[in-house]
Amino acid sequence: MIGTKRVLAVIPARGGSKGVPRKNIRELAGKPLIAWSIEAATKSKYVDRVILSSEDDEIIQTAQTWGCDVPFVRPAELAADDTPGIDPILHALEQQPDYDYVVLLQPTSPLRTSADIDATIEQMLSAKAPCCVTVTEPSKSPYWMYTLQANNRLQPLIQQPLVTRRQDLPKAFALNGAVYVAETQWLKETKSFLAEGAIAHVMPSERSFDIDTELDLFLADAILKQYK
Numbered sequence: 333m334i335g336t337k338r339v340l341a342v343i344p345a346r347g348g349s350k351g352v353p354r355k356n357i358r359e360l361a362g363k364p365l366i367a368w369s370i371e372a373a374t375k376s377k378y379v380d381r382v383i384l385s386s387e388d389d390e391i392i393q394t395a396q397t398w399g400c401d402v403p404f405v406r407p408a409e410l411a412a413d414d415t416p417g418i419d420p421i422l423h424a425l426e427q428q429p430d431y432d433y434v435v436l437l438q439p440t441s442p443l444r445t446s447a448d449i450d451a452t453i454e455q456m457l458s459a460k461a462p463c464c465v466t467v468t469e470p471s472k473s474p475y476w477m478y479t480l481q482a483n484n485r486l487q488p489l490i491q492q493p494l495v496t497r498r499q500d501l502p503k504a505f506a507l508n509g510a511v512y513v514a515e516t517q518w519l520k521e522t523k524s525f526l527a528e529g530a531i532a533h534v535m536p537s538e539r540s541f542d543i544d545t546e547l548d549l550f551l552a553d554a555i556l557k558q559y560k
Contacts, residue, residue, distance in 0.1 A: 334457065337432035338380045340516075341373040341449075343400065344420045345439050346411040347388030351544050356386075356439050357394045358549060361556035365543065366391065367398040368442035368556075374399060375446035378453050379435060383428065385420045387411040403427060418523055425516055434519060436512035440543040442552055444510040444535070452511040452533040463514035463530040467505040468540035475501045505532065508540035 333339060345366055349355040357364045366384075373382040384395040387406040396402055404427045410420050421436055435449060448466065456464035477489040511533070512525040519525065541552050 333380050334378055334433065334453070338430065339376075339378050339433045339435060339453070340424075340428055340431035341376070341379045341382045341435040341437055342385055342421055342424045343369050343373065343382065343395070343437050343439055344385045344406075344417075344424075345388070345391050345395070346386060346406070346415075346420075347391055348411065348413065350413070352546055352549055354390075355543060355549070356391055360442055360543075360549065360553050364394050364398070365442060365549075366395055366400075366439040369437045369439045369444070370395060370398045370400045372444055372446045372449060373435070373437055376435075376449045376453075377446075378450055380431075381428075383424065385424050418525070422520065422523065425520065431516055434514055434516050436525065438509050438542075441508070441510040441541065442543065443539045443541045443555065445539065448533075448535055448539060449511050449513075452513050455533040456513050456531065459531050461529060461531045462518035463512075463525055463527070464533050465513070465525055465530060466508050466511040466535045466540075467532045468508045468535050468537050470504065470506045471537065473498060473501050474504050505534065508535055509542050510535060510540060 345356040356366045370382060373379050381401060383401045383403055384392065385406045386392050387408050392402050406420060410423055425434060452464050452466055475490050475492065478486045479489055481487050514525055543549055543552060
């Protein structure tokens with residue numbers, strides 16, 4: 333809770349992941365992947381309730397085993413490959429309307445901690461912003477990236493004078509997908525966590541791991557076992 337205002341955390345987890353089949357309940361350092369996000373949310377000092385949005389029976393049962401509420405089953409049409417990511421969150425807010433803030437926690441960010449969640453919320457509050465999302469500095473600067481034109485001709489992604497030292501490049505940040513926090517009314521109106529007014533909270537790269545491939549899962553498993 334933030335003063336008298338209630339905070340809802342939503343963990344969206346559909347059953348049809350493609351890159352890593354059954355990704356959300358795959359074992360990671362002794363727990364299902366989704367359990368890491370449930371535990372982080374539960375330990376937050378601001379989150380009042382943690383719920384799951386899923387259409388998949390096995391994911392629902394796993395989440396409940398790890399202490400996550402499942403007040404509804406997500407409609408199948410909101411679990412398709414082409415479903416915009418914001419739609420399940422807006423649906424969850426329709427089902428659970430009595431919250432002032434919503435926190436989106438993607439289960440594919442198992443290294444994100446409760447401290448990261450709380451710091452993102454605090455940054456939003458201190459800035460009096462309607463929304464805050466987590467970012468990290470990428471290992472490869474976009475100022476050194478290219479597109480390939482005809483005949484594999486290199487075209488700089490960002491046009492600027494040639495810089496040869498990383499230290500001389502402008503700072504750049506990428507969304508890491510770990511934490512999204514917003515005022516619920518603002519989110520309902522804008523239908524985006526990245527609408528005008530949103531600010532960023534910078535997370536370290538070592539906790540900005542996003543599970544998208546089997547290799548990601550393998551590396552995250554090794555990292556978490558080392559932490560333990």
